[in-house]
Amino acid sequence: MKPVGYFEGESMTRRKVFAVAGQALGGVAGLAIVLPAVGFAVAPIFDQPEEDWQPVGPLDDFVPETYVPRVITIVQGIGEAGKTTVYVRRGSVDLGEDPDSYVAISTRCAHLGCPVRFVQAAGNFICPCHGGVYGFQGEVIGGPPVRPLDRFQTRVTDDLVEIGPRYSVTSQLEPVRARDPGEFTGGVWEYLYPPRPSTAAPPSSS
Amino acid sequence: MPDLQKLLPPPMRRPPKPGHPNGAGNGDAPAALKNGDEPESPVTDNPGKRLTTGVKDAPADLVGWVDERMGATSFLTAMLMRKIPKGTNWFYTLGSATLFAFVVQAITGVFLAMYYTPSPVEAYASITHLTNDVFLGEFVRGMHKWGASVMVILIFVHMARTFFFGAYKYPREINWVIGVVLLILTMTMGFTGYLLPFDQRSYWATIVGVNINGTGPLVGPYLSDFLRAGPEFGATTLQRFYAIHMLLVPGAIIAMIGAHLYLVVKMGTTAPPWLRADRKPKESRSHEVDAIANGDGANGSSGNGAAS
Numbered sequence: 001m002k003p004v005g006y007f008e009g010e011s012m013t014r015r016k017v018f019a020v021a022g023q024a025l026g027g028v029a030g031l032a033i034v035l036p037a038v039g040f041a042v043a044p045i046f047d048q049p050e051e052d053w054q055p056v057g058p059l060d061d062f063v064p065e066t067y068v069p070r071v072i073t074i075v076q077g078i079g080e081a082g083k084t085t086v087y088v089r090r091g092s093v094d095l096g097e098d099p100d101s102y103v104a105i106s107t108r109c110a111h112l113g114c115p116v117r118f119v120q121a122a123g124n125f126i127c128p129c130h131g132g133v134y135g136f137q138g139e140v141i142g143g144p145p146v147r148p149l150d151r152f153q154t155r156v157t158d159d160l161v162e163i164g165p166r167y168s169v170t171s172q173l174e175p176v177r178a179r180d181p182g183e184f185t186g187g188v189w190e191y192l193y194p195p196r197p198s199t200a201a202p203p204s205s206s
Numbered sequence: 207m208p209d210l211q212k213l214l215p216p217p218m219r220r221p222p223k224p225g226h227p228n229g230a231g232n233g234d235a236p237a238a239l240k241n242g243d244e245p246e247s248p249v250t251d252n253p254g255k256r257l258t259t260g261v262k263d264a265p266a267d268l269v270g271w272v273d274e275r276m277g278a279t280s281f282l283t284a285m286l287m288r289k290i291p292k293g294t295n296w297f298y299t300l301g302s303a304t305l306f307a308f309v310v311q312a313i314t315g316v317f318l319a320m321y322y323t324p325s326p327v328e329a330y331a332s333i334t335h336l337t338n339d340v341f342l343g344e345f346v347r348g349m350h351k352w353g354a355s356v357m358v359i360l361i362f363v364h365m366a367r368t369f370f371f372g373a374y375k376y377p378r379e380i381n382w383v384i385g386v387v388l389l390i391l392t393m394t395m396g397f398t399g400y401l402l403p404f405d406q407r408s409y410w411a412t413i414v415g416v417n418i419n420g421t422g423p424l425v426g427p428y429l430s431d432f433l434r435a436g437p438e439f440g441a442t443t444l445q446r447f448y449a450i451h452m453l454l455v456p457g458a459i460i461a462m463i464g465a466h467l468y469l470v471v472k473m474g475t476t477a478p479p480w481l482r483a484d485r486k487p488k489e490s491r492s493h494e495v496d497a498i499a500n501g502d503g504a505n506g507s508s509g510n511g512a513a514s
Binding site for chain 1: 404428431
């Protein structure tokens with residue numbers, strides 16, 4: 001039984017051609033709507049924010065022995081929600097750091113992102129949420145955190161200490177691209193938690 | 207029918223059947239026409255009488271008019287009057303209860319959206335305004351807030367009923383999977399809705415929640431960036447959560463509920479596990495079958511798939 005309109009030697013009926021072409025056209029039309037919409041929604045993943053350097057005070061404000069809290073704005077225009085506290089000190093010779101450098105420790109806990117506090121008496125950073133404890137350099141000494149506290153890049157401009165982009169550190173305090181809390185750093189974890197395009201490159205060496 | 211048909215504009219009237227007056231059929235003309243008499247018209251010349259008869263028949267006729275064009279009766283009959291197995295009990299209402307909880311969330315959510323401002327600097331103020339100043343605002347927001355917990359609890363009890371009654375087994379596996387998708391979507395609703403009041407608890411709970419998302423290997427970091435719209439909790443994070451909470455996920459939930467209910471009606475419900483299959487020989491059951499056939503069978507459907 002030949003289909004209607006069949007002629008000798010054809011491999012595809014006219015009806016079939018139109019059916020396939022119609023569905024293909026519908027698919028193209030669908031993708032033309034869906035792909036831009038999805039791209040629109042996921043665009044921020046690929047968007048790298050501009051580097052923002054904020055002065056936090058003159059050089060004399062900071063000493064190597066303890067941290068000084070300073071509030072910086074990491075996101076503009078959203079009020080209190082865009083601010084965060086950083087703990088700043090001068091580099092310590094005892095810890096093998098350059099005395100002309102400045103260390104800025106993020107208060108974002110490396111466990112799940114709660115705000116840690118530097119407790120002067122203990123010389124430790126302590127997180128209120130799940131009991132994470134960090135030593136003087138931000139290294140983990142207790143609780144659930146998976147890596148040391150993040151840091152911010154620092155520089156000196158016109159005798160003012162300036163705070164730059166965030167970066168994360170490995171357990172050996174080597175700088176890597178900023179990771180979210182809860183993500184391990186170093187070794188195979190650098191591949192399991194791949195660096196995101198939305199973060200700044202880390203400083204070349206600590 | 208002296209009737210609504212006459213009140214309708216001509217294009218909306220039901221066409222006459224073939225063979226009837228004014229019909230296009232080839233049947234014999236009615237006797238009255240053949241004899242040359244006036245056909246007996248149900249429409250009187252008395253406008254008052256015409257109106258009262260028309261009004262009396264209007265409700266039934268309106269339903270009939272709509273039904274003729276929608277076919278809703280057969281659909282509703284099949285759905286609402288479907289057979290259910292022996293032993294159906296209150297545990298079988300948990301799904302409807304969950305649906306009701308969802309409807310409550312949808313309605314209260316729509317009205318909360320009239321007062322809420324999804325902006326990081328204004329969200330908290332708009333929430334306190336609608337809670338403290340707007341008439342019944344506290345009640346509507348309370349319904350939404352507590353209803354969210356009620357819905358989650360009901361989902362789990364409904365799920366437990368399905369599990370312990372074995373109602374997820376063949377041929378209802380797909381409905382179980384759809385139910386799990388609905389559970390996940392409801393959790394997404396809870397997660398995104400929690401941020402919206404934008405107080406300290408909302409903010410930090412969301413920070414923690416997004417970071418837990420981020421701990422998934424390979425895709426986790428990108429998922430976090432997607433949720434926050436960037437590497438930090440930013441200017442559009444709240445709007446993003448709001449859009450997911452009130453547009454994206456509810457649409458998906460409604461679609462999934464539609465599929466869920468379709469399969470419930472299509473597959474029928476299961477009998478409770480404590481009812482055994484009737485193992486009596488066929489002959490001894492014949493009188494029961496007769497009783498059912500005589501319209502006597504209030505309990506008369508079999509165990510599985512009665513309505514399929």
